[in-house]
Amino acid sequence: MTASDRPWTNDRPQENGLAPSGVTPSDVALRLAPIRSESELRGALAELAGQIEEDALLKNFIFVEIAPAASGGWRLNWQTPSDGSFLQDTPRLSEWAIRAERRPNTAMQGPDGKSLALVVPSGTSLLAVIACPAGESVPAHGLMTDVAKLAAATLERLRGQAMQEAGRRASETQLSYVNNALALDADILWEASANGVLHSRRVLNGKADLAARVEGLSLSSFVPRDGAGNVKDRLASGETIRQLAVRIPDAEGGAGRIVRFSGMSNPEGGFFGTLMAEVASDERRSLSEAASLMNDVSRARKREERHRREAEIMLEGLRLLLGNATSRERLEKLVALLKDALRADKAVLVEQAVDRSIRLLVPRDGMLPARVERLIRQFDDWLAGKGVRVLGEKVDEAADMQSAFNLPEREVAIIALPLRSETAYLVCAARSPNGFDSADLDFAARFNLLLQQAFQLREEQSQLAQTAKMAALGQMSASIAHELRQPLNTISMSAQNLEAMLESPDVPPDFILKKAQRILAQVERANDVVTRLRRFGRKGTGSEEEIALATLAENVSAIMGHVLMQKGVRIEIDVPEALAVSVDPLQIEQVLTNLVQNATDAMSGVGADARDGEKRITISSRRQPGEICLDVLDTGPGFPDKILDRAAEPFFTTKPSNEGTGLGLAICDAILREHGGRLDIGNCDNGGGRVTLVFPTQN
Structure with a gap:
């Protein structure tokens, strides 16, 4: 029996027969939900793999991440257990990953040709679970799928959070850097070791010449304009210096130009601070421009993150609504998705069918008071083709919906969602006391327009398929004519024979009955041909x-x-x-x-x-x-x-x-x-x- 022939099962033998594995998707979800780092995730996956191995009587159960390689193929990023005893980073693994990428969420043969594997996309990487049977059974296909998807989703979440946190820290650091420099009117940010040798850490306002002049100088050579001591001794004594006018030596060692010196000692040893040229000019504008630019960059990053989030919500919403069956579970997921996108506190989904009847889709067990049904029938007039309408918290209609749907006393938004031949409305209340964000409402309007276009495209695709079907019927016209001509010819001949027989007085009744039955059989045959063609059309x-x-x-x-x-x-x-x-x-x-x-x-x-x-x-x-x-x-x-x-x-x-x-x-x-x-x-x-x-x- 090969690996691909081996049955998928979630059972393991016990003394009294078969019992299911102790690992369930719920257990895995609860175990992975609180994880906050990749190292913690790998440790949890190693524990989980050991438990599945024991429950399913496996030789190995391995989690593997395969990432894109610089050469264009795939490379092994990590595996659990991490001793590398199962997979090696080889060209064969890369070739297997190329095939696996084309078959996501599908059980297939593992890279060693003996195991069973299931691969799930995780960002730009692939996360695989590989089962190496010790006997004749492996974990259930459904369990492997759920475990792989949960692990991949957790990995993607952790990396997304890490990227967001790194971006936030970098942005805050840069912004703080510029704002601090702006507050200090600094041209150079410097640091020095305990021996007092100065190094320029950052140069602002185009003061590269000043940076070159002070680079490598000792702080002891920086003498206050009044000639009292030097800045190194004062900093070493614990003093904090702010905007002190000092002279820096020129190239020949003589008294040089005046600069404004700020500095303090570093608790870890050494010193740091700023230098500012003793000039008053329009050069300070460049620093303000730099700070403004950093603020623009920060806002741009936030806009980019918002657009990415909106795109993900739109794609997931389309997937849920345009599926072949709009089940209640999918609608519940859609409501939760849009509620999060709009930052709403609570949301319900109601539907007005083509016969104008009203029903509550989400939540399942809700009831609609008669006064609310009258309001819902006016939604089309309120929306006026815009897709989104907001009612202030003190408006009577909003108060009726707040009461009927148990919504908080805040702004109420109504969003139209086309569902096949019916129209559904999402009714939700704002989470913030200040109401809905205008950007969130704009997104809801765009989402409504996208859904309308998607449904229209689907209908056009259906019409195109029907046209192709009619064209195929046209091409089969000769076949249709032949299929019908044969039974019609038989009927005609049998009818003529009957007509001739009826003129003879000695025709046996059985012979006439046989001819009649033949006619009826051919009628049934012709009827079958017409039925098949009508069904096909x-x-x-x-x-x-x-x-x-x-x-x-x-x-x-x-x-x-x-x-x-x-x-x-x-x-x-x-x-x-x-x-x-x-x-x-x-x-x-x-x-x-x-x-x-x-x-x-x-x-x-x-x-x-x-x-x-x-x-x-x-x-x-x-x-x-x-x-x-x-x-x-x-x-x-x-x-x-x-x-x-x-x-x-x-x-x-x-x-x-x-x-x-x-x-x-x-x-x-x-x-x-x-x-x-x-x-x-x-x-x-x-x-x-x-x-x-x-x-x-x-x-």
């Missing part, structure tokens, strides 16, 4: 149902039967009857029809070089951890290497302009992605093309 509803993959493949084989027969193509279906997925059947049938048509064209020399030999299309299935795969294989020339990466691009085609638009595979890829899967395009080892429909398994 219908637009997908977006609703999913559990359906056997074998049924989908057989429906497509029936629809395409005459086309395949004309081209001399044989189709084989090797899919277990019990293998089912949760999909929109009409959309997946469209994908399979397109792939069968493409394979037929390729084997017939349309857009490709025809090959001699049998023309055969095989539709087969296979399972791999976390996924169900449906392979469409042909015996044609296959995909040239130079077009493999572009095959699913919109409008890319190798067919003549009158044969194809280049939208088929692009639409297939979009449909699979809407189902949470993907389209994998390649070639068979023994020649011919391969297109795989990959569906995620349901937990």
